[in-house]
Amino acid sequence: MIEATSCGGVVIFRGKILLLYKNYRHKYEGWVLPKGTVEEGESFKETALREVREEAGAICTIVKYIDKSHYTFEVPEGVVSKNVHWYLMQSESFYSKPQREEFFQDSGYYKYHEAYHLLRFSNERKILEQAYEEYQQLRKYKMWGRKM
Numbered sequence: 001m002i003e004a005t006s007c008g009g010v011v012i013f014r015g016k017i018l019l020l021y022k023n024y025r026h027k028y029e030g031w032v033l034p035k036g037t038v039e040e041g042e043s044f045k046e047t048a049l050r051e052v053r054e055e056a057g058a059i060c061t062i063v064k065y066i067d068k069s070h071y072t073f074e075v076p077e078g079v080v081s082k083n084v085h086w087y088l089m090q091s092e093s094f095y096s097k098p099q100r101e102e103f104f105q106d107s108g109y110y111k112y113h114e115a116y117h118l119l120r121f122s123n124e125r126k127i128l129e130q131a132y133e134e135y136q137q138l139r140k141y142k143m144w145g146r147k148m
């Protein structure tokens with residue numbers, strides 16, 4: 001078993017959620033949340049912010065930690081057991097630019113229900129639910145957009 005750790009973000013700007021569309025040689029296609037591998041010497045928060053910036057071009061601030069998801073997949077070297085740490089993030093704008101080197105073909109901000117139905121993986125839909133509920137609570141108490 002190969003252990004791997006990634007970090008990512010549920011990025012929100014004006015109530016809409018940032019998604020990326022990945023198309024890797026027609027074998028891996030679908031809408032996903034931005035995330036990536038922790039580099040040596042990096043904190044989870046640093047990884048999440050860097051990956052969102054690299055994969056989507058979005059400049060964000062972390063609002064709070066949401067949860068961890070876990071999944072496994074096979075590679076030629078064996079089975080990878082991956083943990084992904086997720087953060088609720090606030091973007092500075094609607095700007096996004098998909099990272100072509102990572103096979104992202106499109107990116108954009110979508111209303112919650114659109115984003116929920118576009119996401120390919122059920123574990124990311126669960127994280128989106130948790131993050132969006134937290135976002136709504138922060139807005140309700142006029143705490144969204146404040147430094148926490």
